[in-house]
Amino acid sequence: MNAFNIGASLIEKINSGVLVVDESFNITFFNKFMESHCLLKSKDVLTKNLFDVFNDLPEKWLKRKIQSVFMLNTPGFSSWEQRQFVFKMRHARPVTTSSEYMAQNITFLPILADESGSEVEQVCILVEDVTDVCFYQEKLKETLEQLEVVSRTDGLTQVANRRFWEERFEVELETANRYKHPLSLILFDLDKFKQINDTYGHQGGDLVLIEITKFIKKKLRQVDLMGRYGGEEFGIILPNTDAEGAFELADRIRTEFAQFPISFGNHKILATISLGVVEYDPSFDSYEDMVTRADIALYQSKASGRNTTSLYRA
Numbered sequence: 001m002n003a004f005n006i007g008a009s010l011i012e013k014i015n016s017g018v019l020v021v022d023e024s025f026n027i028t029f030f031n032k033f034m035e036s037h038c039l040l041k042s043k044d045v046l047t048k049n050l051f052d053v054f055n056d057l058p059e060k061w062l063k064r065k066i067q068s069v070f071m072l073n074t075p076g077f078s079s080w081e082q083r084q085f086v087f088k089m090r091h092a093r094p095v096t097t098s099s100e101y102m103a104q105n106i107t108f109l110p111i112l113a114d115e116s117g118s119e120v121e122q123v124c125i126l127v128e129d130v131t132d133v134c135f136y137q138e139k140l141k142e143t144l145e146q147l148e149v150v151s152r153t154d155g156l157t158q159v160a161n162r163r164f165w166e167e168r169f170e171v172e173l174e175t176a177n178r179y180k181h182p183l184s185l186i187l188f189d190l191d192k193f194k195q196i197n198d199t200y201g202h203q204g205g206d207l208v209l210i211e212i213t214k215f216i217k218k219k220l221r222q223v224d225l226m227g228r229y230g231g232e233e234f235g236i237i238l239p240n241t242d243a244e245g246a247f248e249l250a251d252r253i254r255t256e257f258a259q260f261p262i263s264f265g266n267h268k269i270l271a272t273i274s275l276g277v278v279e280y281d282p283s284f285d286s287y288e289d290m291v292t293r294a295d296i297a298l299y300q301s302k303a304s305g306r307n308t309t310s311l312y313r314a
């Protein structure tokens, strides 16, 4: 077998698509890979126009790509990240991707009329199946997104953890300061939570923390952000909300939660919360200043018998 025959036989057997077109986009070569993945026979497509055989190709884009190889005598490339596939072929991988079609890297190679010359006679289109790469990239992206969510979420209650909540608080405070928008903070704490733990065990206590956050989440707007500040202490940032609005929301949460029985085995737990509310004032130096003031108001609520809402006043 001479070198030419070896080459021809290899091209038929490689696990990539090889298709050659002339300057009028007529197909002059179509290998076995293309035949089996496109369910077409070579004898039926040879001499036919590429865009008649495949009527769902991105015609304008593909013509430009092929023409530039003819004109410039340099290879061209298209990655699956730019265009997931050019030839619509189903992939046969035992994996689930977001698309049922084969992800492809496409290389466009010039074929010269004469090896010593520079006139491009035909263009070879090499179709590489990269469905696996695409699948693992998607998985990696998904995992990174999940990791990001985990890194800013409190594991027990699924609200923002303290670090993320404080970061957002700083941003909201700067925004309120710059645009002179109101901003309020509610700090709340479960009443006699130690007693709840002592009566129902830690699991009962954990359930109360989960249920209170779920209960409150439903009452907040999309832009509000609840975070776990400490063990049984939580903060709610309320952008574009003044003291009056924040107090009204806080007290509504308090009264409604006090009447919300939490089922724990055969028990119904009725817990209450104490709350402290503060509105941002430009004299505050930082979000910590605001937390300190909300904490003073929260302390007042505890001191006046718990299950109370207090507004901080300078």
Ligand SMILES: Nc1nc2c(ncn2[C@@H]2O[C@H](COP(=O)(O)OP(=O)(O)OP(=O)(O)O)[C@@H](O)[C@H]2O)c(=O)[nH]1
Pocket: 156, 189, 190, 191, 192, 193, 194, 195, 197, 201, 202, 203, 204, 205, 206, 209, 230, 231, 232, 302, 306
């Ligand atoms: N189950 C459970 N308990 C927690 C968690 N974090 C903190 N605690 C408990 O919360 C209790 C807080 O007790 P205290 O600070 O004495 O406050 P309290 O009993 O709520 O009393 P007041 O705040 O004064 O009404 C402690 O017993 C902590 O162990 C948690 O994630 N799960």
